[in-house]
Amino acid sequence: MGDRYRTSPVSVLSLHARGEASVEAQSYPGRSPVLLFALAGTQIVLGTADVARVSASDVAFARLLAEQAAAFAASCERMYRGLPSTEQQHHA
Secondary structure, X not given: OOOOOOOOOOOOOOOOOXXXXXXXXXEEOOEEEEEEEEEOXXXXXXXXXXXXXXXXXXXXXXXXXXXXXXXXXXXXXXXXOOOOXXXXXXXX
Protein backbone atom coordinates (compact mmCIF):
# COMPACT_ATOMS: atom_id res chain seq x y z
CA MET A 1 0.00 0.00 0.00
CA GLY A 2 3.07 2.22 -0.26
CA ASP A 3 1.76 3.82 -3.43
CA ARG A 4 -1.57 4.82 -1.89
CA TYR A 5 -1.09 8.42 -3.01
CA ARG A 6 -0.63 7.96 -6.74
CA THR A 7 -1.79 11.55 -7.02
CA SER A 8 -1.73 14.24 -4.37
CA PRO A 9 -4.64 13.86 -1.95
CA VAL A 10 -7.35 16.47 -2.26
CA SER A 11 -7.99 16.39 1.46
CA VAL A 12 -6.89 14.44 4.51
CA LEU A 13 -9.13 13.63 7.46
CA SER A 14 -7.45 12.42 10.63
CA LEU A 15 -9.71 11.12 13.40
CA HIS A 16 -8.56 9.35 16.53
CA ALA A 17 -10.61 6.51 17.95
CA ARG A 18 -11.40 6.58 21.62
CA GLY A 19 -13.49 4.32 23.86
CA GLU A 20 -16.76 5.53 22.36
CA ALA A 21 -15.71 4.89 18.74
CA SER A 22 -17.72 2.43 16.70
CA VAL A 23 -17.95 1.01 13.19
CA GLU A 24 -20.92 -0.87 11.77
CA ALA A 25 -21.75 -2.43 8.41
CA GLN A 26 -25.37 -2.01 7.35
CA SER A 27 -27.19 -3.63 4.44
CA TYR A 28 -30.47 -2.46 2.98
CA PRO A 29 -32.92 -4.13 0.60
CA GLY A 30 -32.60 -2.74 -2.92
CA ARG A 31 -29.55 -0.54 -2.33
CA SER A 32 -25.83 -0.92 -1.74
CA PRO A 33 -24.47 -1.47 1.77
CA VAL A 34 -22.76 1.21 3.84
CA LEU A 35 -20.09 1.24 6.51
CA LEU A 36 -20.79 3.65 9.37
CA PHE A 37 -17.97 5.11 11.45
CA ALA A 38 -18.66 7.13 14.61
CA LEU A 39 -15.58 8.55 16.32
CA ALA A 40 -14.28 11.77 17.81
CA GLY A 41 -17.72 13.36 17.57
CA THR A 42 -17.88 12.73 13.82
CA GLN A 43 -19.91 10.27 11.77
CA ILE A 44 -18.67 9.00 8.42
CA VAL A 45 -20.76 6.95 6.01
CA LEU A 46 -18.78 4.99 3.44
CA GLY A 47 -20.78 3.70 0.51
CA THR A 48 -20.51 2.91 -3.16
CA ALA A 49 -20.65 5.49 -5.95
CA ASP A 50 -24.01 4.14 -7.14
CA VAL A 51 -26.48 3.30 -4.36
CA ALA A 52 -28.49 1.10 -6.72
CA ARG A 53 -25.70 -1.34 -7.62
CA VAL A 54 -22.30 -2.65 -6.58
CA SER A 55 -19.50 -2.88 -9.15
CA ALA A 56 -16.47 -5.14 -9.32
CA SER A 57 -14.29 -2.20 -8.23
CA ASP A 58 -16.58 -1.68 -5.20
CA VAL A 59 -16.03 -5.32 -4.23
CA ALA A 60 -12.26 -4.99 -4.75
CA PHE A 61 -12.19 -1.86 -2.57
CA ALA A 62 -14.28 -3.56 0.15
CA ARG A 63 -11.83 -6.48 0.19
CA LEU A 64 -8.86 -4.10 0.36
CA LEU A 65 -10.55 -2.21 3.20
CA ALA A 66 -11.10 -5.47 5.10
CA GLU A 67 -7.48 -6.53 4.52
CA GLN A 68 -6.09 -3.21 5.74
CA ALA A 69 -8.48 -3.14 8.72
CA ALA A 70 -7.21 -6.60 9.71
CA ALA A 71 -3.59 -5.39 9.42
CA PHE A 72 -4.46 -2.31 11.53
CA ALA A 73 -6.07 -4.54 14.19
CA ALA A 74 -3.04 -6.85 14.23
CA SER A 75 -0.65 -3.89 14.63
CA CYS A 76 -2.75 -2.46 17.46
CA GLU A 77 -2.82 -5.86 19.16
CA ARG A 78 0.97 -6.24 18.87
CA MET A 79 1.59 -2.76 20.27
CA TYR A 80 -0.92 -3.27 23.10
CA ARG A 81 0.86 -6.49 24.09
CA GLY A 82 4.30 -4.89 23.82
CA LEU A 83 5.35 -7.07 20.91
CA PRO A 84 7.58 -5.82 18.11
CA SER A 85 5.88 -4.52 14.99
CA THR A 86 6.25 -6.50 11.78
CA GLU A 87 8.54 -3.68 10.53
CA GLN A 88 10.83 -4.16 13.55
CA GLN A 89 10.81 -7.94 13.04
CA HIS A 90 11.99 -7.52 9.42
CA HIS A 91 14.92 -5.32 10.50
CA ALA A 92 16.02 -7.52 13.42
